[in-house]
Amino acid sequence: MSEWLTSAGSTIVAAVTTVETNPVLNMSIFAAFVAVTMFIVIRASRNNKSAADYYAGGRSFTGPQNGFAISGDYLSAASFLGIVGAIAVNGYDGFLYSIGFLVAWLVALLLVAELMRNTGKFTMADVLSFRLKQTPVRMAAAITTLVVCFFYLLAQMAGAGGLVSLLMGIDGEIGQSIVIVVVGVIMVLYVLIGGMKGTTWVQIVKAFLLIGGALVMTIWVLAMHGFSINQLLEAAVAASDQGDKILGPGLKYANPVDFLSLGLALVLGTAGLPHVLMRFYTVPTAKEARRSVTWAIWLIGLFYLLSLVLGYGAGALVGPNQILEAPGGVNSAAPLLANALGGPILMGFISAVAFATILAVVAGLTITASTSFAHDIYANVIKKGKVSGPGEVRVARITTLAVGALAIIGGIGVQGQNVAFLVALAFAVAASANLPTIIYSLFWRRFTTTGAVMSMYGGLAAAVILIVLSPVFSGGDTSVFPQLDIAVFPLENPGIVSIPLGFLLGFLGSLIGPKNEDPRKAAEMEVRALTGHGAEKAVDH
Secondary structure, three states, X not given: OOOOOOOHHHHHHHHHHHOOOOHHHHHHHHHHHHHHHHHHHHHHHHHOOOHHHHHHHHHOOOHHHHHHHHHHHHOOHHHHHHHHHHHHHHOHHHHHHHHHHHHHHXXXXXXXXXXXXXXXXXXXXXXXXXXXXXXXXXXXXXXXXXXXXXXXXXXXXXXXXXXXXXXXXXOHHHHHHHHHHHHHHHHHHHHHHHHHHHHHHHHHHHHHXXXXXXXXXXXXXXXXXXXXXXXXXXXXXXXXXXXXXXHOOOOOOOOHHHHHHHHHHHHHHHHHOHHHHHXXXXXXXXXXXXXXXXHHHHXXXXXXXXXXXXXXXXXXXXXXXXXXXXXXXXXXXXXXXXXXXXXXHHHHHHHHHHXXXXXXXXXXXXXXXXXXXXXHHXXXXXXXXXXOHHHHXXXXXXXXXXXXXXXXXXXXXXXXXXXXXXXXXXXXHHHHHHHHHHHHHHHOOOOOHHHHHHHHHHHHHHHHHHHXXXXXXXOOOOOOEOOOOOOOOOOOOOHXXXXXXXXXXXXXXXXXXXXXXXXXXXXXXXXXXXXOOOOOOOXXX
């Protein structure tokens, strides 16, 4: 995981240290993207009048539109660049990572998409606290949401600083810090001005750019190999020191337990990612929620099929040794392939796409974090529900400023480090703390407040502690703190331990804790989840 999902910043280091960059061209592409998306955000913000408009885009998006937005939210720069590099170097084992990401959407579609949309209003905590005690459950859900969003934000902000500053020819920590501040300010403006509606349109534009850019490169690679997959694979085999081994399993994951742990976190974590779950509330009906996930599966599936061609294409045209010798290692494959195909112009476009990816993801994370604090902690815990919609939105806007400031400070603090563990931790926390509580809340009538609190806090603590004790955090050359060695947990991802622990704690807590929940609320939640009766409508009166 740490080799594949090293921050986008280190990825671009590899690219720009091996190719000539054109700062004026890159600056122009970045500026054009920011200008166009800011115009879209301002136009979208004109109808932001109620809490439902700000938090859920007025529930006005169609299934296909939300499907593009979900894919835009889900396909981060780190996963795009990391997967292409992993396939280029490790072949088959790299593609297994794509499969894990894609299969995760089947879990989301079958288990949570429609039920979450029917039961909730704006946030994940709406669902988890529906039939349980509001204060402890909302607080726990809000904390896990903020932790997941914060770790994702750190990784994306650090990647943004490295990407933009190096492509602009800016060297040194001070220059990168200034770039991180600028990216943070743009991100905050997106959310403050546009709310969920503006953020959703940014995600849609980004999805078109990312999938379009990948499609152009894929056709280009195939054209260079006579549109024959066999010729492409033969060229990749010829360029690799591993030969035919890149076409079979075992090159990367000699330890199947490590892969199983990572796979569990990826497949189960997606259905518990709060910024992805929040997208289900932007559609008017449960039917549109199902349609949006179906569209997302097709779009994400297409993208990962393209990444297979791009990965083997990078292996064939650039070569695994050249990729590994670059400072960014495997993550340099996609930028190097773009340069090999189209020179500085295509390199600039792909870099702009990566930048668009980062901006879109951080905007989605920021509005999720600010909504969680304003809606769950402020409105429902501190004010006990006695707050107006405009008052709640005002707090959300103030929180956006605070989240943006924290993301900027954190991004400056982690620049130059391997921040892959932040991405792994976000998935592990989502799968360990959020998913068990979601599943139990939706499907188990005997689930209690004690079980929910134990599951969320226990899963969160287990994931964080095991990551800190893993080789990703310390003890290795690619660790975040290589000079430190406290790695007593052998696996890179804690999923195989922390996820079952989250489910176990939820089960035990429900058996041993007080059973004073209202059975009528459980019955109401079941009816509402399965039928949509009483769910939030497209217009918030």
